[in-house]
Amino acid sequence: MVALPWSKRVFNRDAYLAREGEPTSxxxxxxxxxxxxxxxxxxxxxxxxxxxxxxEFLDVQNCLLDVADHNVQALNRASVAAVHKSALIDLMSARxxxxxxxxxxxxxxxxxxxxxxxNLGRRDARGRIAHLLCELADxxxxxxxxxxxxxxxxLTQEQIADATGLTAVHTNRTLQSLxxxxxxxxxxxxxxxxxxxxxxxxxxxxxxxxxxxV
Amino acid sequence: MVALPWSKRVFNRDAYLAREGEPTSxxxxxxxxxxxxxxxxxxxxxxxxxxxxxxEFLDVQNCLLDVADHNVQALNRASVAAVHKSALIDLMSARxxxxxxxxxxxxxxxxxxxxxxxNLGRRDARGRIAHLLCELADxxxxxxxxxxxxxxxxLTQEQIADATGLTAVHTNRTLQSLxxxxxxxxxxxxxxxxxxxxxxxxxxxxxxxxxxxV
DNA sequence: CGGAAAATTGAGTACTCTCAACCAGCGTGG
DNA sequence: CCACGCTGGTTGAGAGTACTCAATTTTCCG
Numbered sequence: 020m021v022a023l024p025w026s027k028r029v030f031n032r033d034a035y036l037a038r039e040g041e042p043t044s045x046x047x048x049x050x051x052x053x054x055x056x057x058x059x060x061x062x063x064x065x066x067x068x069x070x071x072x073x074x075e076f077l078d079v080q081n082c083l084l085d086v087a088d089h090n091v092q093a094l095n096r097a098s099v100a101a102v103h104k105s106a107l108i109d110l111m112s113a114r115x116x117x118x119x120x121x122x123x124x125x126x127x128x129x130x131x132x133x134x135x136x137x138n139l140g141r142r143d144a145r146g147r148i149a150h151l152l153c154e155l156a157d158x159x160x161x162x163x164x165x166x167x168x169x170x171x172x173x174l175t176q177e178q179i180a181d182a183t184g185l186t187a188v189h190t191n192r193t194l195q196s197l198x199x200x201x202x203x204x205x206x207x208x209x210x211x212x213x214x215x216x217x218x219x220x221x222x223x224x225x226x227x228x229x230x231x232x233v
Numbered sequence: 234m235v236a237l238p239w240s241k242r243v244f245n246r247d248a249y250l251a252r253e254g255e256p257t258s259x260x261x262x263x264x265x266x267x268x269x270x271x272x273x274x275x276x277x278x279x280x281x282x283x284x285x286x287x288x289e290f291l292d293v294q295n296c297l298l299d300v301a302d303h304n305v306q307a308l309n310r311a312s313v314a315a316v317h318k319s320a321l322i323d324l325m326s327a328r329x330x331x332x333x334x335x336x337x338x339x340x341x342x343x344x345x346x347x348x349x350x351x352n353l354g355r356r357d358a359r360g361r362i363a364h365l366l367c368e369l370a371d372x373x374x375x376x377x378x379x380x381x382x383x384x385x386x387x388l389t390q391e392q393i394a395d396a397t398g399l400t401a402v403h404t405n406r407t408l409q410s411l412x413x414x415x416x417x418x419x420x421x422x423x424x425x426x427x428x429x430x431x432x433x434x435x436x437x438x439x440x441x442x443x444x445x446x447v
Numbered sequence: 448c449g450g451a452a453a454a455t456t457g458a459g460t461a462c463t464c465t466c467a468a469c470c471a472g473c474g475t476g477g
Numbered sequence: 478c479c480a481c482g483c484t485g486g487t488t489g490a491g492a493g494t495a496c497t498c499a500a501t502t503t504t505c506c507g
Contacts, residue, residue, distance in 0.1 A: 080340040125340065136346060
């Protein structure tokens, strides 16, 4: 057994875990809470690129890339395990299983990114939000965090907007339309999916890209 | 030296090299020509997810993922080297340098996907197309395929539209607007970037995400 | 030279954005 | 204990970008 030196770090809501353009030194795994990756465009607007739940790597790419190409922020109070990149690389050299698990994590990460490209490029506001809600529900379920179709949902409407390429105002109206149609219920940080099949239909959601059970 | 059994395969324009939902058996490297990855949504519209030039892996993820989560098509007449996934995994186990090179390729691939998410989510039509043109110019230059700001450009307007999340009609009008402003010249499959700095400005292009020279 | 694919144009529509105001919940401090 | 300030959510009206549909021209190839 190889001992892997790691340190726990705790971040408050909205705190930056990594910043675009800065040199990288560690890789981090999310232990508790939620985090997201984002990039800012020249006029200051933000695009959220992915959400992460406990157990996922936030930045394995740091192993080989020396400067961060995006920002990482805590969504709520979150803690991570940070490992020096060289230690992780050594561990991966020594242990085939770990190497494979980490590579698999990053390959599935890519698959999710591809689906997000589709979501932003080819679905309207209702579809984009429906798809996002389905994805999060499915991932939380797979992780055993939520058992059914009701789960804690600490995203603000502005964050949903930044993840779906919409404005906060239009996100608000679109959520209302989903509520009015009896598809979801969302209040005080709690989401209930009332009609899973309909939401899947609207969001054109197919879980294949999540590669569960590989 | 480990011998790697591979076979060359040639594809005509628009031919499918891989189809979503089908089981995977090989990994392919593009030898000649151009290729792209895409996904189709339920109403049949297409979203292009990435473009690939000679020398790039088209589907390393097949090594660990048993079913394709997207389609791969040849953009023009293209040839690839196909390697059985298990052979590639064995080679990666044996050779640290190759393992590192392949992982690096897939990590940069992810970085490009992240930038595409930003492109689709937070830029308008002119910005999206400008960014795409800058990215292709920069990658071709880095690969030594094009020396300057003029290069062969076999994309149809429909393909540009599918890559930028626009319609073909709007893509046409947007290209005209870029031409009218003296930023580009595009005809008979040949693109000239007439004002690189202005195009970079419009597309909010920053080459960092391409991780050249890592 | 003919036919198909690609590019272009026009007119009307609709989705999403912008701006600006207003409301609700909540933690803090006087 | 209540006022205050802040964040997040909601609403309205008007503007604008991008879409749809359908026709037409141009280019590309066999």
